[in-house]
Amino acid sequence: MSKYDELFDEVTAEESLFREKGALDPLAEPDGIHARDAQEHELASLLAGVHEGYVPPTVSIYGPPGTGKTLSTRRVCREFASRTDAVAVEYVNLKECRTLFSAANEILFELTGEKRGAYVGLDGVFEEIWTALEGYPEWTILILDEIDHVQYDSNYEPSDFFYRLLRGEGKLKRGIDLSVWLVSNELLEVDLRLDSRVESAMSDESVFFPPYRPGELASILKPRLERAFREGAVSEAAFEYGVREAARRWGDARKALTLFRQAGETASERDLETVTRECIDVNLEATDREATVSKLHDLPxxxxxxxxxxxxxxxxxxxxxxxxxxxxxxxxxxxxxxxxxxxxxxxxxxxxxxxxxxxxxxxxxxxxxxxxxxxxxxxxxxxxxxxxxxxxxxxxxxxxxxxxxx
The missing domain is CATH 1.10.10.10 (Winged helix-like DNA-binding domain superfamily/Winged helix DNA-binding domain)
Structure with a gap:
């Protein structure tokens, strides 16, 4: 037996509390959406304007991380589009876009599978965006996630970007009906410092996703934990305590899933038969630190x-x-x-x-x-x-x- 055989034997739990740990993956898309009925109703009402010939030019969707913004918005929009031939939905995440040009290029890539070099400029990229959208259905819903990261750079300002997106000559000339849904992780309104010509083209429609309350968080976590752990592996007291603390500290479903996964790993390492309140406590600070540091990284x-x-x-x-x-x-x-x-x-x-x-x-x-x-x-x-x-x-x-x- 080599040292690696011994190493892997050492880290492999003989009687793991987990049945399917992947069910606690915070990035895995769940089968259903819980505790967001009011927000889904607001989103659906805005989409239904298609039947009356109007969808707001922009919709602001905001709230802290882990509150179901992206999941709910994508799910509702795609379900609506699947039932409405006149509507198409495209989703673009701008988190890794360091310039406004790259943000426009990311949109073009989602539409065509191709990007353009810097030599074509912002106007050139938008011209190709409009050409691509000509082949789309009558209405296009463009979901731009992580809009917080749109900022000034040495070549363009956010006003330049949004003016082209909302009032660009190529868009108006082709009669393209485009509604831009802006998803933001900020509790505050994102300060894009837009000029008056752009603000006048934007609507005031917004949908707020608040932090989850304990009961809402419990409804999200319970089916995931039932899949993840063996029956009886998480005591009711530990579940209630973990949910209560996760709601009080973060209101973030992703952080709550991480907390219970780490607590389960702690219980397994200690050869415990169930996840206890102490296992939750051991991991609260680590998860708290992770949540805070993640927020620090995303600060302006x-x-x-x-x-x-x-x-x-x-x-x-x-x-x-x-x-x-x-x-x-x-x-x-x-x-x-x-x-x-x-x-x-x-x-x-x-x-x-x-x-x-x-x-x-x-x-x-x-x-x-x-x-x-x-x-x-x-x-x-x-x-x-x-x-x-x-x-x-x-x-x-x-x-x-x-x-x-x-």
Whole structure:
């Protein structure tokens, strides 16, 4: 027997609690959609406008991660299209698009299976998009996921991109009926800084997907856990506790699935017959960290920058928390940060408000007598996580991507 035989024997559980661990894959598409009846009804009502000759030019679909936005939108749109000959649906994920040109090219690729070189420019790509859509049914629903990542680059602005998409001459000349559905992970409205000519072409229709409540999360998890674990492997108490904590901390179905998978692995490693509350507790912090770090990676550059300043003060070898607004501004004005990253006080105040709304920081006013009132700022998570993710953010964030066309 080689050392690898011993290694694999060591890591293979003799009596695994799992029956089908793949059922807990957070990226696997479930058979049914739970706890999103209201949102599905809103989406279906917007689509039904086809029968009356009108679908909004844009629809904003937003909410935090893991709340069923993409799944529900794709499922409802495709089911509608399968019953309506006049409608086609295309889905494009923009998360990896570092420029507006590459975003347009990704749309073209979804329509034709081909991309174009930078030499044709944004107008050239859109001209081919309109040519492709001429062969489509009367109405096209274009779902653009991860719209948060659409941003300025050195060649084009979001207004340029959306003006061509909504009011492009090639589109109007061909009489193409296109409805663009924008899916965003932000709780706040995505700030695309669009100019008035574009805003006038956009509708105010929106559908919000809130975090899942405990009962809703339970309805999603129960059938998945029944497939994943052997009968009786997850005690009712552990299930209720895990659901309650997942709803309280995240309201995110994907994170909840990950939590129960990790808890099951912990139970198997400990040779336990069931997943216990202690197994849940052991993995809550790890899953919490994963959820927070994922959110940090997706922050716009200014938001991440302010968080580095909030966690930038040392006190006795530890990160100082809380800090004041003045200390945050002082850190941003220090030599640590290049001049081109300088933010004004008003901009920092706005970013702090955003971060608090997103649940990443909490603030309060501290009265200091004659010194007046001072705003205190503290992260809602372990501040070291910001420092731990800095290198990854700089290397991977699309907000710091190159400005060359792709």
């Amino acid at each position: 550059a200014n938001h991440f920058l302010v968080l580095t300043a909030v966690t930038g003060w040392d006190q006795g070898g530890k990160i100082k928390q809380p800090v004041t607004t003045a200390e945050t501004l002082s850190m941003l004005e220090s030599e640590t940060y290049p001049d081109e990253l300088d933010l004004g006080e008003r901009a920092v105040q706005g970013v702090l408000t955003d971060l608090e709304t997103m649940g990443l920081v909490e603030t309060w006013i501290d009265s200091r007598g004659r010194e007046g009132r001072v705003k205190q700022i503290e992260t809602t998570f372990e501040p070291q996580w910001v420092r731990d993710t800095m290198v990854h953010y700089v290397e991977e964030s699309t907000y710091l991507g190159t400005d060359t066309e792709e």
